[in-house]
Amino acid sequence: MVGHYDENLLSDMLPLYYTKYFPQNIFCRWLCCGCSPQPLSNRELSFTLADDVYLRYLSISDQKELQTLFQKKCPHKLDIGAVYNTKPSIARHDSVVLARELVFDIDLTDYDEVRTCCKEAKVCEKCWKFMVIACEIIDKALKDDFGFQNILWVFSGRRGIHCWVSDYEARVLDSPGRGAVADYLCLIMGGDNQNKKVNLGNDNLHTSIRRALDIIDKYFEEILQDQEFFSTNDGLKAFLKQIPDDNLRSQTEKKLEKLPESSLERWRNFISLYETYCRENGFAVRKIKYLVEEIKVQYCYPRLDVNVTKGFNHLLKSPFSIHPKTGKVSVVFKPTNARKMKLSDVPTIQSLLDDSTADSTEHQNNMKTSVKIFQEVVFSLEKAEAMRRKADANMSLEF
Ligand SMILES: [Zn+2]
The missing domain is CATH 3.90.920.10 (DNA primase, PRIM domain)
Structure with missing residues (x-):
C-alpha cells in the first residue's frame, strides 16, 4: 500500500x-x-x-x-x-x-x-x-x-x-x-470504584468552573450523540449512580428506561425531571444544587x-x-x-x-x-x- x-x-x-x-x-x-x-x-x-x-x-x-x-x-x-x-x-x-x-x-x-x-x-x-x-x-x-x-x-x-x-x-x-x-485544575476525583467523581458543593460556582462549563456546553450535546453515554444498560446504570438523591434517582430510572435509547433524549428528559424535582422539593435539594453541572464535568472535563x-x-x-x-x-x-x-x-x-x-x-x-x-x-x-x-x-x- x-x-x-x-x-x-x-x-x-x-x-x-x-x-x-x-x-x-x-x-x-x-x-x-x-x-x-x-x-x-x-x-x-x-x-x-x-x-x-x-x-x-x-x-x-x-x-x-x-x-x-x-x-x-x-x-x-x-x-x-x-x-x-x-x-x-x-x-x-x-x-x-x-x-x-x-x-x-x-x-x-x-x-x-x-x-x-x-x-x-x-x-x-x-x-x-x-x-x-x-x-x-x-x-x-x-x-x-x-x-x-x-x-x-x-x-x-x-x-x-x-x-x-x-x-x-x-x-x-x-x-x-x-x-x-x-x-486547582483537577475536578474529577476518585478511582475506578467511585461512581460519582465530581462534587461542586453548594456555594456559588467559582468563575473558572463556570468558564469550563461554558466550554463544555459548546460540545456537550454533540458528544452525547457521538458517545451515547446513556444508551446501553451499563451506561445508564453508571449515569444513575451519579444521582445521590434516592427519590430523584428512582424517578429518573423509571422514566429513562421507558424512553428510546437515544442519550440526548434521555438527557433532556432527565433535565426536565430534575428541574421539576428541585422546584417541588425546595431546600431538600441543596446537595444536588449542581448535579447537572457535576455530571457534565464528570463526562467531559479534562482528566x-x-x-x-x-x-x-x-x-x-x-x-x-x-x-x-x-x-x-x-x-x-x-x-x-x-x-x-x-x-x-x-x-x-x-x-x-x-x-x-x-x-x-x-x-x-x-x-x-x-x-x-x-x-x-x-x-x-x-x-x-x-x-x-x-x-x-x-x-x-x-x-
Ligand atoms: Zn474514538
Whole structure:
C-alpha cells in the first residue's frame, strides 16, 4: 500500500527527517529561553533508540551538536527533561534541578471510563473532541487565572496532547507550587470504584468552573450523540449512580428506561425531571444544587495526569518528535484551532519524505504551519525574557 507507515523503516527515514524537517534552530532557541539563567548545555535530553535502548542525561550546547547527536544516535523518540545546575550526567548525584517548564499531559486512555467509541491506544475524530475541550479549558485557565502567556500546545503523536508553559514564573515554580496548580485544575476525583467523581458543593460556582462549563456546553450535546453515554444498560446504570438523591434517582430510572435509547433524549428528559424535582422539593435539594453541572464535568472535563505536572524532572516527549508506533509528527498547534484540527491532517514521517503518498502536499503544508506556530511562541517567549531581564537589571541598578 502506497504511503503505509512501516515502523521498520523508521531508522532509514529519521536522519533525513531530522535534517530536513525538524526545526532544529527554533527548537534550540525554545530550550534556551527555558534554560535562562543556566545555559542550554544544562538541559537534559533523552533519546529512545531502535530496540528501546534508552539514553538519559544527554545534552547539547548548540544546534550543531544537536544535529551531530541526531545523526550519530538516530533517536526514535526524543524527550525533554529539566535544567540542572550542572551539565546533566548520570554520575552527578548532587545535581539540582533549577528550572523546568510547567507541563500538562492529557491522554485519551484516561477517558476510557467515559468514551464508548474507542479504547486504550485507539483514537478517532469522535473521542478527539475530549482533547479539544481539555485544550480550551486548560489554556483559558492558565491565561486568565494564572496570567501565563507563553504556552505551547503539542499533539503527543497518538492519543493525547501536551502543554508546556514557559513563563519564567512557571519554570521556577517548586514542586508544591506545581502540585497546587494541578490540584486547582483537577475536578474529577476518585478511582475506578467511585461512581460519582465530581462534587461542586453548594456555594456559588467559582468563575473558572463556570468558564469550563461554558466550554463544555459548546460540545456537550454533540458528544452525547457521538458517545451515547446513556444508551446501553451499563451506561445508564453508571449515569444513575451519579444521582445521590434516592427519590430523584428512582424517578429518573423509571422514566429513562421507558424512553428510546437515544442519550440526548434521555438527557433532556432527565433535565426536565430534575428541574421539576428541585422546584417541588425546595431546600431538600441543596446537595444536588449542581448535579447537572457535576455530571457534565464528570463526562467531559479534562482528566490530567497530575504526576507529570507535579514532578520537577518528569521527562516529556519533545515537540516534532516522531511517534514510533504511528509515524506521526508531534505537531505544535494553536489552541484556538484545536476544534478544526483533524487527526488525518497530522503529517507522518512517511507522508513528508515520500511525495508519492496521497496526503504528501497537504501534510507538507501542515508541517510548515506547525513550525510557524512554534516560531511565534518562541519569538514571544524571547521577547518576554528580554523584558524580564531588562526589568531585573533596572531593579539591581536601583539598589
Ligand atoms: Zn474514538
